[in-house]
Every structure is written in C-alpha cells, then in structure tokens.
Amino acid sequence: MRTEMSAPSETTDLTGAVRDVLGETGAIGATVRQIATRLDHHPDRVAAALATLRSQGDVLRMGRGLFVLKDFERLAERADFVDPESFVERFEREDGISLGRYPGPITFRSNETVPVHRWWPYVQGYSAEFVAGVLAASELPRRATVLDPFAGSGTTLVETRRAGARALGTELLAPAVLAARVKTHFELDPRELARSAERVLRRAEQRAPGPLPFLRETRRQFSDRALRDLTRLRDSLPPEGGAVANALRLAFGQVLIPSSRLHRSPCLGYGRRLDESARPPFERFRGAVAEMVSDLAELEPVRERWGPPAVIRAEDARAASWPSRSVDLAVTSPPYVNGMDYVMNYKVDLAWLGYARSYSDLRELRRLEVACDNLPRRETAPYLDTSGVEDPWLAEILHRIRGNLERKRTYRRDDVHAVVHRYFADLRPVLDQVYRSLVPGGRFVVVVGDSLLAGVYVPGDLLLARLGVARGFRIASVEVARRRRSGQRRSFLLRESIVTLERPRSAR
Ligand SMILES: C[S@@+](CC[C@H](N)C(=O)[O-])C[C@H]1O[C@@H](n2cnc3c(N)ncnc32)[C@H](O)[C@@H]1O
Structure with missing residues (x-):
C-alpha cells in the first residue's frame, strides 16, 4: 500500500530507504518512479526524500531523471567499473592496435547543404566528405565495386557513383531505400x-x-x-x-x-x-x-x-549475399549497441x-533490424543464455550487465544483456558476408560507436574489431572521429570510431 501521509520519523525512514535502494542500484541509478515502485511509496514522497538527500550532497541527479548516490558519481573511480581507457590499453596489449584520430567531419550534419545528400536529411547518416576521403585513399581500380550493407540514405552509394565506381547496398528501412534509390539515380x-x-x-x-x-x-x-x-x-x-x-x-x-x-x-x-x-x-x-x-x-x-547505376536491395544485410571476391571496398555504419x-x-x-499499414508491420520490421533496446522479449529470449559467447571481452561485459540488472531489480528491462548479446550476434553474419564478398586485400571500413548500458561500459568499436579478427580480418586501424555524450549520463563521454578491417591477401 502506498503511504500518502507520513510522520517525521517515517520521513527519516524513507530517506534511509531511498538511500538503500540507490546503494543497490549502484552505478545504474534509479528514477523517482522506480524507487517509489520498489518501496511501494508515493512518488511525491520519494521525490521529497531525494530532494533532502540532494541538499545534503549525498545524491546526484544524472541524465534522463536518474538519481545515483554521490559515491557512484564517477563511474571510472569505482572498483567494479571497467572504464574506456582500460579497454583501450587492453586492446593495445592484446590486439596490437593503438587508437588514432580522424580529423574531418563525420556526422550527417555537414551533408545538409551538400547537393543530392540534402534531399533527405538522415540524422543517423555519416558525412559525404568522410566517404569521399575513404574512396580517394583506397586507390580503387577503374570500375571498382563498393558495398554498403547498412546503406541508410545512400551516402556511400552516392559518393561511390560520383567517383565512377559501382555501388551496391542493402537496407531494410523503406524510406531510406527510397532515398538511396532516388539520390543515386543521377x-x-x-x-x-x-x-x-x-x-x-x-x-x-x-x-x-x-x-x-x-x-x-x-x-x-x-x-x-x-x-x-x-x-x-x-x-x-x-x-x-x-x-x-x-x-x-x-x-x-x-x-x-x-x-x-x-x-x-x-x-x-x-x-x-x-x-x-x-x-x-x-x-x-x-x-x-x-x-x-x-x-x-x-x-x-x-x-x-558517373559509375554504373547503383544496385540497392531492400534486404536484410544478415542474409544478403554477394558473389565471392567481387567487392573491392565496403564502407558502412551499422546501428550502434542499444542505440x-x-x-x-x-x-x-x-x-x-x-x-x-499497421502496428504489426512496424513490429515485423523491428524484428528484422539489428537489435535495439525496444525489441520484444520473445526476440531476445534465445540470447539470455550467454554461456556460448566466445569473445572473452564480450562474455565479461554481458556478465557485468546481468550482475547490475540483478542488483537493481527494477531496471526498465531485465534482459539488457540478451539485447547486447543479440546485437553482436546480428553483426556476425554481416561480417561473414562482407568477408566473403571482398577481394583479398579489400577493406571493410565501419563507423561505429561505444555505449554505456546498465552502468556498464561497452566498447562497441573495439568489440566489432575483435569479432572481425575472429572472422579472419586483420585490423588495419581504429580512429576516433568524435566524442559524444551518453544519454544515460550526460557527463560520461562516449566516442564514435572508424574501424578499418582488411581481408588479408593470403586469404583463409
Ligand atoms: C547508421 S545507419 C546508416 C546510415 C548511412 N551510412 C547514411 O549515411 O545514410 C544504419 C542503417 O542500418 C539499417 N539496418 C538495421 N538493421 C538492418 C538489417 N538487418 N539489414 C539492413 N539494414 C539494416 C537501418 O535501417 C539504418 O538505416
């Protein structure tokens, strides 16, 4: 039963109880509503208790209405938190690659005034300038073929055709397919x-x-x-x-x-x-x-x-196959982990x-897209068991997410580890298809971001590079293109990177 009225001692009890809940939810934090549900108390009372704790400097408000104990303010200083820097160092040690920097603009914003690209502003796209730079640096043969498995609004494909090469792509979101087709039909x-x-x-x-x-x-x-x-x-x-x-x-x-x-x-x-x-x-x-x-x-x-007309298939990138050794370069940006x-x-x-034409059409499309946080539970159920995960980094991360969720109990969904597990499982067949389609020595350039989820840092870029190695690629470079703020914690800085993988010449 909810307590509508409370005496002073009850208020003190509630303040203590709120502090205990935040102690348990740890680095993830909790919203007023979540604490109220957990304590079976009225949200207004919980908000008042939080205000008291904040005025005492014991509690902080983070992004998206989340409260955390002061103790959890700096995730990186907590013993149970593995910070971005530690992963970068470990990546250098284990995979032999130091992160570089990409100096140019990477986001779609710079396309908003660029002819053709401006026909359909796609916030999730990347810059034409970035693609043009990759194409120029790749010194492709005449009439080369360039593939983008997550073609979006066609930034890669437009630049490829403009550079005289053959553009191939897959994309599931119909308005983006329409945009890519129109924009490449010069x-x-x-x-x-x-x-x-x-x-x-x-x-x-x-x-x-x-x-x-x-x-x-x-x-x-x-x-x-x-x-x-x-x-x-x-x-x-x-x-x-x-x-x-x-x-x-x-x-x-x-x-x-x-x-x-x-x-x-x-x-x-x-x-x-x-x-x-x-x-x-x-x-x-x-x-x-x-x-x-x-x-x-x-x-x-x-x-x-102009290169030949682009081929854009409204297809699932996980299932699409292209003739083996027919692609000289692949450039893409997949959805980001839990993005x-x-x-x-x-x-x-x-x-x-x-x-x-209906909500069920929307649900069906969501099921086919690379996993995101809104996926229904029945789609993530096969991924709850993470015992088969081979990459030790991913296995540790999934374990940590599950641990945080179990401690918190009232997190928005208790299968976040399964969503992340499925996300990487979704990328695996795409790595397979791109590897097979590339000529030996061909490169796969991927723009991808990292994430902060359920209080756990997930280096999406480095994990993708490692999955690439497991598939037979060599990591050519990882360059940080920009910093961005985490939606979970505005103070926590994430990055967006360009991961360049290469199919070795002595093909496996
Ligand atoms: C980051 S966006 C790519 C944006 C693109 N680089 C541009 O500049 O327009 C990722 C795209 O992947 C698409 N996508 C997600 N899952 C997919 C799948 N299974 N098959 C094909 N495309 C998919 C999304 O619809 C989205 O358009």
Whole structure:
C-alpha cells in the first residue's frame, strides 16, 4: 500500500530507504518512479526524500531523471567499473592496435547543404566528405565495386557513383531505400521532375482531404491544416515505381517532419508548437523539388565520370549475399549497441508513405533490424543464455550487465544483456558476408560507436574489431572521429570510431 501521509520519523525512514535502494542500484541509478515502485511509496514522497538527500550532497541527479548516490558519481573511480581507457590499453596489449584520430567531419550534419545528400536529411547518416576521403585513399581500380550493407540514405552509394565506381547496398528501412534509390539515380530528368511536381500540386489543390495514416498520435503530431494539405498531397502523388514518381515521394517524405510538431534530435520527439502560420506543406514540397532540380543540373556536366547505376536491395544485410571476391571496398555504419530504434524514429515516414499499414508491420520490421533496446522479449529470449559467447571481452561485459540488472531489480528491462548479446550476434553474419564478398586485400571500413548500458561500459568499436579478427580480418586501424555524450549520463563521454578491417591477401 502506498503511504500518502507520513510522520517525521517515517520521513527519516524513507530517506534511509531511498538511500538503500540507490546503494543497490549502484552505478545504474534509479528514477523517482522506480524507487517509489520498489518501496511501494508515493512518488511525491520519494521525490521529497531525494530532494533532502540532494541538499545534503549525498545524491546526484544524472541524465534522463536518474538519481545515483554521490559515491557512484564517477563511474571510472569505482572498483567494479571497467572504464574506456582500460579497454583501450587492453586492446593495445592484446590486439596490437593503438587508437588514432580522424580529423574531418563525420556526422550527417555537414551533408545538409551538400547537393543530392540534402534531399533527405538522415540524422543517423555519416558525412559525404568522410566517404569521399575513404574512396580517394583506397586507390580503387577503374570500375571498382563498393558495398554498403547498412546503406541508410545512400551516402556511400552516392559518393561511390560520383567517383565512377559501382555501388551496391542493402537496407531494410523503406524510406531510406527510397532515398538511396532516388539520390543515386543521377539520370533523373530535372525538367520532367519540375513539370510533374506542378501537376501534383494542381491535383492536390483540387482534391478533398484524404484518410489519416494508422498512427494513433497523428492528430497530436500535426495541425488540422497540415493534415488536410498533407493528405491531399499524398493522394495526388503518382504510384511508386518510375524515377520521377519516386523522386516526388521523396520530396513529400522530406516535408513531413518540418510540417509537424516533431523533430529528430536524434530521436523523434515533440518539439515545436503547432504553428498555423508556419510554411504550408505545398510550399515546402515545391521547395524540396526545386532543390532536386538545381542539384541535378549540377550533376549533368560530369556525366562521363558517373559509375554504373547503383544496385540497392531492400534486404536484410544478415542474409544478403554477394558473389565471392567481387567487392573491392565496403564502407558502412551499422546501428550502434542499444542505440537507435529506427522503426520508432521513422514511423511517421513509414506510415505516410504507405510502407507500414499497421502496428504489426512496424513490429515485423523491428524484428528484422539489428537489435535495439525496444525489441520484444520473445526476440531476445534465445540470447539470455550467454554461456556460448566466445569473445572473452564480450562474455565479461554481458556478465557485468546481468550482475547490475540483478542488483537493481527494477531496471526498465531485465534482459539488457540478451539485447547486447543479440546485437553482436546480428553483426556476425554481416561480417561473414562482407568477408566473403571482398577481394583479398579489400577493406571493410565501419563507423561505429561505444555505449554505456546498465552502468556498464561497452566498447562497441573495439568489440566489432575483435569479432572481425575472429572472422579472419586483420585490423588495419581504429580512429576516433568524435566524442559524444551518453544519454544515460550526460557527463560520461562516449566516442564514435572508424574501424578499418582488411581481408588479408593470403586469404583463409
Ligand atoms: C547508421 S545507419 C546508416 C546510415 C548511412 N551510412 C547514411 O549515411 O545514410 C544504419 C542503417 O542500418 C539499417 N539496418 C538495421 N538493421 C538492418 C538489417 N538487418 N539489414 C539492413 N539494414 C539494416 C537501418 O535501417 C539504418 O538505416
């Protein structure tokens, strides 16, 4: 039963009890609600007890409403915490590689003004400049083949084709597949695109508003006026398939989030207030098409340098296979350990573009994507048993996560170790496929981040490099491209690295 009223001694007891809970939850910390549930107390009382403990300097508030005992403030100073530096030293000792630095821009932000790349801003993408640098440094043969198994919005593929090489990719998220296909179709006729866009707008102006997509929160996401215009625009688009029709759908997709109350930073969330005076969707659509038309005109004069048309397969990278020894270079960025739920983040695009028609479609897609934190328990159940994990680093990390979860008991989910286990199990077949498809001496360049999970540091970049070695790759380098803040603890700095693996010439 919850205690609504409490006498002074009870308050002291509660403060002590809150301190005990935080002692048990240790480095992970706990939210007001979690402590309240654990103690079966009213959240307001728990919040008051936490305020007292904070004023005494015993408790600290970390990111995402988490509270920890002062004692756990500096994870790195705790005996049970293995910090990033220790892993880096161990990596040097065991794998013989010291971490270098990559000085250029790595995030997608720098693409937002770059012709073609700007057609579909993809927060999770990387910079065109980075890919262009890798291509240039690789000194590829003429008509080389470049593969991106997690192609996203096609940054690798656009740069590959622009550099005269053959681009291959797989990607599961349909709006990203659409973006990659449109962006690599340099033959798109800008005049025809502009004329078709005007026809679509004329049809939309005369049309009655159409049905809303299935997402329950649609009315909360958009103003009535935006909904009216967006449904009219959507219902006036030609069916997907032809190059112009695809480009128009992409322009429509680009209009969705800026016409809503939502923003991605990087996760989808409510930000702006509904503003009836904001730029109307029809005008935004016209602007998106105008951008495409002007970028296509820039591509045209260098036509003789383009590589052959890109091949983009809407397929699971774990199952996709390519002819053996047919790829000269692979460049990619997979999802990060416990990072983004791409399905949740792109549900608006998926629903409005008709790629998902129900919540079960969204669930099915999430099941196929590399494991993330929102995976249902039945998907992680086969990974609860971690006894078969071969890499000693991964085995230790999974064990530590499980230990922290058992101590805490009320963590958001008690199978985080199984999610992490499945994440690395998901990457293994991709390493296999890329290894087989690469020519001897061919490189696999992977941009990947590390994580802090359930109070345990997970060096995703170094673990991936080690899995690569187990598959037969040689580690050519690991370069740190940038620092970023942990969502769990704002003060904890994570990194994003470029791991370069090479299929040895004396192939195994
Ligand atoms: C970090 S993003 C890649 C972004 C890309 N480099 C760019 O610049 O646009 C990772 C991508 O992997 C995709 N993905 C996740 N699991 C996948 C799977 N099993 N098969 C293919 N693609 C997958 C996600 O949909 C996401 O687009």
